[in-house]
Amino acid sequence: MQKIMKRMAWLLAAAMLLPALPLLAQKRKKAPMNIIFILSDDHRYDAMGFMHTIEGLQTPGMDRMAREGAHLQNAFVSTALCSPSRASILTGQYAHTHTVVDNDAPMPDNLVFFPQYLQKQGYQTAFFGKWHMGNTGDQPQPGFNHWESFRGQGTYYAPVLNINGKRVKQPEGSYTTDLLTDHTIEWLNKRNRQQPFFVYLSHKGVHAEFQPAKRHQGKYAHIPIICPPSMYLTATDSSQTFGTVTAPATPVNYRDIPQWVRRQRYSWHGVDYMYHGAIVFDDFYRRYLETLQAVDESVERVLDWVKEQGLEENTMVVYMGDNGFSFGEHGLIDKRHAYEESMRVPLLCWAPGLVKAGTRIPEIIMNIDIAPTFLELAGIPKPAQLQGQSFAALLRGHQVPWRDKVFYEYYWEAAFPQTPTIFAVRTGKYKYIYNHGGWDINELYDIEKDPYEMNNLIRDKAYQQTGRELRDALFHWLDSTGGMLIPLKKPSGTRFDNLYRGTY
Numbered sequence: 001m002q003k004i005m006k007r008m009a010w011l012l013a014a015a016m017l018l019p020a021l022p023l024l025a026q027k028r029k030k031a032p033m034n035i036i037f038i039l040s041d042d043h044r045y046d047a048m049g050f051m052h053t054i055e056g057l058q059t060p061g062m063d064r065m066a067r068e069g070a071h072l073q074n075a076f077v078s079t080a081l082c083s084p085s086r087a088s089i090l091t092g093q094y095a096h097t098h099t100v101v102d103n104d105a106p107m108p109d110n111l112v113f114f115p116q117y118l119q120k121q122g123y124q125t126a127f128f129g130k131w132h133m134g135n136t137g138d139q140p141q142p143g144f145n146h147w148e149s150f151r152g153q154g155t156y157y158a159p160v161l162n163i164n165g166k167r168v169k170q171p172e173g174s175y176t177t178d179l180l181t182d183h184t185i186e187w188l189n190k191r192n193r194q195q196p197f198f199v200y201l202s203h204k205g206v207h208a209e210f211q212p213a214k215r216h217q218g219k220y221a222h223i224p225i226i227c228p229p230s231m232y233l234t235a236t237d238s239s240q241t242f243g244t245v246t247a248p249a250t251p252v253n254y255r256d257i258p259q260w261v262r263r264q265r266y267s268w269h270g271v272d273y274m275y276h277g278a279i280v281f282d283d284f285y286r287r288y289l290e291t292l293q294a295v296d297e298s299v300e301r302v303l304d305w306v307k308e309q310g311l312e313e314n315t316m317v318v319y320m321g322d323n324g325f326s327f328g329e330h331g332l333i334d335k336r337h338a339y340e341e342s343m344r345v346p347l348l349c350w351a352p353g354l355v356k357a358g359t360r361i362p363e364i365i366m367n368i369d370i371a372p373t374f375l376e377l378a379g380i381p382k383p384a385q386l387q388g389q390s391f392a393a394l395l396r397g398h399q400v401p402w403r404d405k406v407f408y409e410y411y412w413e414a415a416f417p418q419t420p421t422i423f424a425v426r427t428g429k430y431k432y433i434y435n436h437g438g439w440d441i442n443e444l445y446d447i448e449k450d451p452y453e454m455n456n457l458i459r460d461k462a463y464q465q466t467g468r469e470l471r472d473a474l475f476h477w478l479d480s481t482g483g484m485l486i487p488l489k490k491p492s493g494t495r496f497d498n499l500y501r502g503t504y
Contacts, residue, residue, distance in 0.1 A: 009041045016151045017374050022095060022259070022487035031353070032122075032196035033377040034315040036184075036302055037370070038320060039089070039200070040295050041082065041130060041207040042335065043321035043342040045075065047292065049121060057289055061300030065319055065348040070359035070395060075347035076426070077367045077404045078378045080323035080335040082207075085367055087134040089322070090114060090143075090388035093369035094409065096483035097388060100133060102412040105489035107133065114234070115143030115370035117380050123193045128180045129202030138162035144200070146187055154204045156211035156291075177205050177294035185305055196314075201302070205295045206325075208334075209275070219293065220286045229272065231328040234262045250449055256456035257330075258440045264418045265331035273335055285327055313353035316377065320370070321345035330450065336416070338408050338424035338433045340455055355395050363402045364428075365391055387481065404428065407477045412488060421486065425474040432470035444470070 034331050045051075048064050049059040059323075077085045080166060081097045087093075087100035090113040095101050099108055115125045132137065132153065139162065140147035157178050160169050161183075169236055170179055182342035184201050191245040212219075229249070249266040266272045271281055299319055306315050324342045326332045327498055347365060350354055354377075368388030376390040393400045421436040426447070433443035444457040444467045457463040478484050 009145055010058070017121060025196035025460050027443060031314040033351075034197050034311060034313070034381070035374055035377065036199045036201065036306075036317045037168065037374070038299060038302065038319045039086075039129075039202045040205060040292075040319070040321050040346075040492050042322050042323060042325040043206055043292065043346055044327070044341055045321070045346050046341075046348055047289070054223075054289070057227065059292070059296040059299070061296040061303065062319065062346070062348060064300065065302060065350045066316070066358075068352065068357045069348060069350035070355045070361055072347040072349065072361045072363075072365045072391075074362060074428075075320070075345050075365045076343050076408070077323050078406075078408060079410055080342040080408075081410065083321055084134050085322045086131075087111070087321075088367045089447065090133070092368050092383075092388045093334065094387055094407075094481060094483065095411070096409060096485075096487055097279055097387060097481065098480070099487040099489070101487045101489060102413045103132070104413075104415070104488075112187065112232060112385070113141070113143040113382070114375055115385065116198065117375055118198050118378055119143060121378050121380055122195055123191055123198045123378065125198045125200075126184070127202065128184045129199045129200075130204050130207075140165055140286075148174070148183055156204065158422075168185075171256045177203055177293065177298055178213065180197075181298040184192075186299065187311075188305065196378070198378075201296050201298070203298065206291045208286070208288075209279070210287035210291040212287060212368055215295040216290045218290070221289070222259055222291045223286060223289065225282050225285055228327070228329045228452060230330050230454050231461075232331070233257055233454060234265045234331040250452070251455045254457075256441055256458060258410055258435055260418065260420055260435065260438060260440055261330050261332070261337075265417045269332060269334040269336075269416070269418060271328050271331050271333060274437070281328065284333070284349045288325075288327075291433075315448075316349065316354060318349040318350075319346065319368075320367070321347075322367075329374075336419045336422075338422050338426075338431070339409065340451070341408075341427075343408050343424070349395055351395070358399060359395070359397065361391075361394050363391070363501075364404070365408050405473065407474065409478075409483065417437075421495065423474055424472050425477070425481070427470075430466060432474060434471065436476060444472075447469060 036220050046053040050058050050063040076467040078088050079085055083100050083103045084095040087098045091098045093109055098111055119125055125144050126145040128148045131149045138149040138151045148161050148163050150161055156176050158172050158174055160167050172244045184199055235493050264270045268276055301319055306312060323335045324344050326341050327334055329339055368387060369391050372382045372386050372388050374390045375393050405427045407426055410422040412421045420438045423434040425432050429448050431445045431447055434443055442458050444463055447455045
């Protein structure tokens with residue numbers, strides 16, 4: 001009898017709890033993931049303090065992201081140029097698919113940006129900063145509830161911001177990196193707290209011509225200049241004075257340096273005639289690092305805001321560069337080419353509720369992976385047209401099948417004709433570069449033994465099979481993804497007028 005009474009009591013208690021179970025389950029259900037994506041411009045993959053490659057460089061914000069979150073150590077862009085890379089981030093597609101192949105190519109009308117999917121999922125979305133994708137306009141774009149941008153590359157001081165369709169001149173002396181961060185935090189504070197949010201904070205920094213915030217001017221005036229071993233490979237007579245050059249640790253193949261690389265040394269994008277003599281290398285180098293400081297402060301301000309709001313458990317902050325940048329490697333500055341410092345970028349993820357502190361992810365990540373990752377974290381299935389793949393499982397610490405190579409493409413630009421069309425494939429050990437459209441030599445490097453890409457193995461018989469396999473993989477990728485026809489866009493704008501001494 002006593003057992004029967006106990007059972008009846010349990011059944012009665014369970015019956016009383018039944019109406020409350022859905023409410024309890026709802027409380028236990030994790031809130032949707034908020035996402036803040038911070039994109040910088042021309043930031044090298046190794047220009048962060050915790051990388052210990054630039055003596056004296058301080059980046060406490062980025063260091064904190066790596067310490068408290070994840071450093072994705074092998075992140076690459078599919079095209080090392082502003083507009084194509086930004087289009088790849090927003091669409092999850094290669095440049096030959098979205099066809100924004102240079103900084104002037106107009107955007108096709110059929111492009112769909114991943115924030116549009118987030119909006120449909122109930123996210124409130126906002127864009128702050130540099131758009132520069134397929135045109136130089138600043139008009140609001142699809143996928144964003146709130147919009148703040150500027151025309152083209154913008155300016156570092158006192159910009160004119162297009163705020164939701166209305167152009168507003170900012171105060172004299174105001175610094176663009178600080179303004180964008182201020183406005184981002186202001187919008188976050190005013191947001192609808194009943195909805196998840198996505199913010200795209202797109203900095204002008206650290207794009208040339210570098211202008212640091214006044215508080216950072218001269219901070220690195222005495223930092224030592226350590227030049228890469230490949231800096232003088234193409235030198236015959238250098239008119240500039242550079243810093244200390246580290247000795248090469250690998251064999252150097254002077255014979256098989258491409259001619260376009262040799263010629264570019266004395267050009268707009270070469271160390272011997274940088275921007276046609278407008279600045280010397282050492283000043284260029286130091287101003288870059290000083291301009292980076294405000295970007296790093298922006299990162300830390302965003303992290304602090306998330307913690308102050310108590311949103312760490314369901315908020316992710318991702319920091320990335322749109323492409324890398326050369327500082328003397330092969331005698332070059334700028335990007336565009338397929339050498340490591342150009343196609344490789346910083347990528348950090350801070351999400352205390354998702355990512356274990358101090359995580360290091362060695363897998364090859366690409367800019368086309370950003371969109372599918374954010375969509376998965378928002379509970380949205382990957383749209384069919386996206387060519388990247390989500391790395392959310394890697395962030396969670398799971399082992400999943402992953403790519404073993406990255407593919408690269410860059411298309412010749414009339415405005416900067418010194419760099420040819422380039423296709424490349426890079427594995428964990430080798431890189432094959434196909435220089436298209438010129439009477440020149442292709443390139444093959446053993447990245448493990450030759451990280452500075454100084455010993456071109458393309459003629460070495462011991463590597464012929466490796467080279468052929470990589471070449472075949474490269475063209476199979478182009479063929480299978482619809483990239484065998486080079487997207488040709490009609491030149492537009494005055495920058496092409498009189499480009500070739502009065503011709504058109």
